[in-house]
Amino acid sequence: xxxxxxxxxxxxxxxxxxxxxxxxxxxxxxxxxxxxxxxxxxxxxxxxxxxxxxxxxxxxxxxxxxxxxxxxxxxxxxxxxxxxxxxxxxxxxxxxxxxxxxxxxxxxxxxxx
Amino acid sequence: xxxxxxxxxxxxxxxxxxxxxxxxxxxxxxxxxxxxxxxxxxxxxxxxxxxxxxxxxxxxxxxxxxxxxxxxxxxxxxxxxxxxxxxxxxxxxxxxxxxxxxxxxxxxxxxxxxxxx
Numbered sequence: 001x002x003x004x005x006x007x008x009x010x011x012x013x014x015x016x017x018x019x020x021x022x023x024x025x026x027x028x029x030x031x032x033x034x035x036x037x038x039x040x041x042x043x044x045x046x047x048x049x050x051x052x053x054x055x056x057x058x059x060x061x062x063x064x065x066x067x068x069x070x071x072x073x074x075x076x077x078x079x080x081x082x083x084x085x086x087x088x089x090x091x092x093x094x095x096x097x098x099x100x101x102x103x104x105x106x107x108x109x110x111x112x113x
Numbered sequence: 114x115x116x117x118x119x120x121x122x123x124x125x126x127x128x129x130x131x132x133x134x135x136x137x138x139x140x141x142x143x144x145x146x147x148x149x150x151x152x153x154x155x156x157x158x159x160x161x162x163x164x165x166x167x168x169x170x171x172x173x174x175x176x177x178x179x180x181x182x183x184x185x186x187x188x189x190x191x192x193x194x195x196x197x198x199x200x201x202x203x204x205x206x207x208x209x210x211x212x213x214x215x216x217x218x219x220x221x222x223x224x225x226x227x228x229x230x
Contacts, residue, residue, distance in 0.1 A: 032217050043117070043204055043221035044156075051217060090156065094217060099144065100169065101219060103156040 002027040002095045006104035014112050019081040021107050023074045023091030032094040033074040034101065035065055039087045047089075050074060061085070081111045117222035119205050125228045131193040134225045137186055138207030146219060147180055147190050148204040156204075162188065195229045202226050 004025045013019050025031055032051050036044040048059025055067045065076045076089060091104040118137040126132055138145045146161040160170040165182045173180070177196070182188040192199055206219040 034218060036221075041223075043223045044206075046218040046220065049218055099161065099163070100158060101146075105155045 002031070002093045002100075002102045004091045004093050004102055004104040006089075006091055006107050008107055010108045010110060012110045012112060013081050015083055016080050019076075019078040019085065019109065019111070021076040021089050021091075021109060023076065023104060024072050025074060025091070025093045026072065027093055027095050029095050031074075033065075033067060034092040034094075035059065035063070035074075035076050036090045036092065036103075037087050038090065038106070044090060047076070081109075083111045083113050085109060086111045117205055117207055117220055119203075119222035119225050121225060122223060123226045123228075125230065126195055127230055128196055129194045130229075131191065132195045132199075132227060132229075134190040134203050134205075134227070136188045136190070136205030136222060138188070138205070139220055140186065141209070142207035142220075143210045144208045144219075145182060145188050146206040146208075147188070148206065148221075150202045150204060150224070151200075159190070192227075195227075197229045200227055200229050 006023055034049045035047040037047050038044045047063050048057050048065055050057050050067045058064045063078050065074055067074050088106045088108050090106045092101045094101050120135045144163050147159040148156055149159055150156045159172045160180045161168055162182045178192055180190045202224045204221050204224045206221045208219045
């Protein structure tokens with residue numbers, strides 16, 4: 001079964017600094033990879049996805065993620081963090097031919113003014 | 114589009130009572146998913162439907178939980194009888210046909226926060 005790991009519980013970063021949220025995955029076939037963000041008392045919002053093509057994908061709110069097949073990673077990045085980026089971030093993976101998404105445990109991002 | 118709509122947003126009930134959570138997916142979406150989120154277990158998939166038919170209910174914790182989708186615009190998740198350990202946030206999500214439309218992302222509703230005392 002597919003799975004993802006988000007090794008850090010919380011990521012603290014100063015406003016204006018680069019933000020990285022790590023994710024590694026495990027699947028039996030080609031991975032479909034996603035990042036979602038959850039603000040307090042809200043549902044998950046889709047940020048970006050990797051299905052095929054360029055390893056660097058760009059998404060909403062200035063976020064991007066890099067797919068690295070050899071390292072089975074899909075880290076989320078933002079060049080300059082904003083206080084409003086403080087939220088819970090989830091990585092998810094879907095096996096080709098499988099309609100289930102496996103979510104990581106989530107990373108709390110705290111951007112310090 | 115209004116997005117995925119869930120009701121109620123908050124539900125407080127006593128142990129043993131029946132609880133019904135409701136979801137209206139995005140119009141035109143073929144898939145509907147029910148998730149549960151807790152601090153201890155994170156986000157868990159309970160069940161999902163394709164064209165109103167339940168496809169995978171292996172995540173449903175026990176027989177006290179049941180889900181239905183009588184038509185393309187409505188689904189319910191029922192817990193009977195409810196227990197304190199069912200306290201969680203329940204999310205509904207929907208998506209287009211995963212292969213036909215090559216749109217694989219799911220869109221989530223705001224969730225229902227359930228508290229069972």
